[in-house]
Amino acid sequence: MKASNWLKKSxxxxxxxFLNLVFLFLFLELGSAGFYFIKTKQLxxxxxxxxxxxxxxxxxxxxxxxxxxxxxxxxLHPFFGYTMKPGLPxxxxxxxxxxxxxxxxxxxxxxxxxKKKSNNRFIVGVFGGSVANNYAIYESENKILAxxxxxxxxxxxxxxxxxxxxxxxxxxxxxxLLLNYFLSIGQHFDAVVNIDGxxxxxxxxxxxxxxxxxxxxSVQHVMPLRNFANNRLTAEELRxxxxxxxHKAQLxxxxxxxxxxxxxxxxxxxxxxxxFLAKSYQHELIAFDKMRAEKSREQEEDSLIQMNRAGGVLExxxxxxxxxxxxxxxxxxxxxxxxxxxxxxxxxxxPNQYYRTQRVFSESEKKIAFxxxxxxxxxxxxxxxxxxxxLSELNKSGVNIFNAAYIFDDIKAPVYIxxxxxxxxxxxxxxxxxxxNSIGEVLAKDPTFTGRARN
Numbered sequence: 039m040k041a042s043n044w045l046k047k048s049x050x051x052x053x054x055x056f057l058n059l060v061f062l063f064l065f066l067e068l069g070s071a072g073f074y075f076i077k078t079k080q081l082x083x084x085x086x087x088x089x090x091x092x093x094x095x096x097x098x099x100x101x102x103x104x105x106x107x108x109x110x111x112x113x114l115h116p117f118f119g120y121t122m123k124p125g126l127p128x129x130x131x132x133x134x135x136x137x138x139x140x141x142x143x144x145x146x147x148x149x150x151x152x153k154k155k156s157n158n159r160f161i162v163g164v165f166g167g168s169v170a171n172n173y174a175i176y177e178s179e180n181k182i183l184a185x186x187x188x189x190x191x192x193x194x195x196x197x198x199x200x201x202x203x204x205x206x207x208x209x210x211x212x213x214x215l216l217l218n219y220f221l222s223i224g225q226h227f228d229a230v231v232n233i234d235g236x237x238x239x240x241x242x243x244x245x246x247x248x249x250x251x252x253x254x255x256s257v258q259h260v261m262p263l264r265n266f267a268n269n270r271l272t273a274e275e276l277r278x279x280x281x282x283x284x285h286k287a288q289l290x291x292x293x294x295x296x297x298x299x300x301x302x303x304x305x306x307x308x309x310x311x312x313x314f315l316a317k318s319y320q321h322e323l324i325a326f327d328k329m330r331a332e333k334s335r336e337q338e339e340d341s342l343i344q345m346n347r348a349g350g351v352l353e354x355x356x357x358x359x360x361x362x363x364x365x366x367x368x369x370x371x372x373x374x375x376x377x378x379x380x381x382x383x384x385x386x387x388x389p390n391q392y393y394r395t396q397r398v399f400s401e402s403e404k405k406i407a408f409x410x411x412x413x414x415x416x417x418x419x420x421x422x423x424x425x426x427x428x429l430s431e432l433n434k435s436g437v438n439i440f441n442a443a444y445i446f447d448d449i450k451a452p453v454y455i456x457x458x459x460x461x462x463x464x465x466x467x468x469x470x471x472x473x474x475n476s477i478g479e480v481l482a483k484d485p486t487f488t489g490r491a492r493n
């Protein structure tokens with residue numbers, strides 16, 4: 039009898055536990071399905087699996103910049119500072135289209151230089167950093183600028199070709215130097231679009247904090263390459279590098295698992311894991327940069343790669359004025375070189391989240407767009423106003439310059455994809471339309487425009 043009662047109680051307990059687990063599973067599954075629907079406007083079980091997984095935009099990290107499938111993807115370059123590894127695959131996170139890095143280290147379907155074989159082509163070169171690169175890729179896929187240019191009578195029947203000459207971390211005078219180099223080897227341009235501002239103050243400020251001349255290429259990019267070239271990584275740097283690589287591998291696996299999760303709850307739990315790994319990855323990169331900065335002076339004398347020093351860390355007022363003057367002088371010189379060849383020049387200051395405007399960020403976008411201790415924040419908040427102080431003189435010099443810093447102010451939907459400065463599909467579309475409309479208005483007002491440069 040006792041055994042029978044025990045079995046009955048055990049059976050009741052098992053049923054209770056089983057039912058609770060079933061209810062817990064259903065609760066998690068329904069909640070996760072609701073979460074997925076809110077984020078994507080699709081039912082998880084009938085979702086379009088051909089669409090690219092957009093989970094990265096909710097991780098607060100630009101997965102293109104994370105380079106999950108590669109180790110060192112930059113290469114030191116004797117003229118440009120550094121370029122991307124030729125043949126490297128590249129795609130915008132929200133696009134399924136895969137591109138490749140070309141023979142000169144830029145994301146393009148063309149090998150450079152591209153000669154103008156007929157007057158039917160209108161070639162637009164895009165210069166700047168990673169935002170400019172992403173803009174050029176987005177343009178090549180969506181042709182927003184091309185559609186606007188074809189409304190100009192002189193360009194109605196032209197083939198509009200977008201060529202990127204931009205790479206993550208590039209800043210003036212790299213755009214100016216690249217422009218002159220490619221003109222010297224016969225690259226044809228009908229128009230040049232320069233998108234910059236952020237790197238000129240955010241990264242240049244990091245240069246200054248390390249006592250490196252602000253006109254030098256990005257210390258974030260060149261210094262690690264220099265240390266590898268000099269074969270001088272400390273044990274602690276090697277340990278942190280290994281940890282970063284491990285987190286990259288784990289993050290890559292988590293993102294791959296998102297595509298194969300059969301249940302919404304699996305997706306939600308995997309996404310939470312990926313978000314944690316992404317944040318860890320970012321914090322480790324910041325720590326690695328600080329560690330590298332602390333020892334860069336010690337290695338300067340014996341280094342095989344020269345990075346000119348400024349004689350100490352400059353005071354903010356002096357440093358930011360120097361950055362802004364370098365930026366405006368470089369843009370003015372780009373315009374002068376191009377004007378002599380009757381090539382159009384358009385300069386855009388990119389929007390970013392760290393120069394605070396009237397835009398109100400939702401709590402969900404704040405988690406994507408901001409991270410505590412971001413090294414770019416001081417440079418942007420202090421540097422953008424100084425850049426703006428140069429706009430009047432640039433206009434007087436004949437530079438077609440446009441301040442895009444405020445174009446997201448009335449947008450309630452998220453526009454940022456990471457804690458740096460990059461845009462999601464919504465932000466990319468808004469920015470591309472702003473660039474196209476700005477250029478279109480200038481050309482529509484110019485009765486002398488014939489659509490032909492004199493390269």
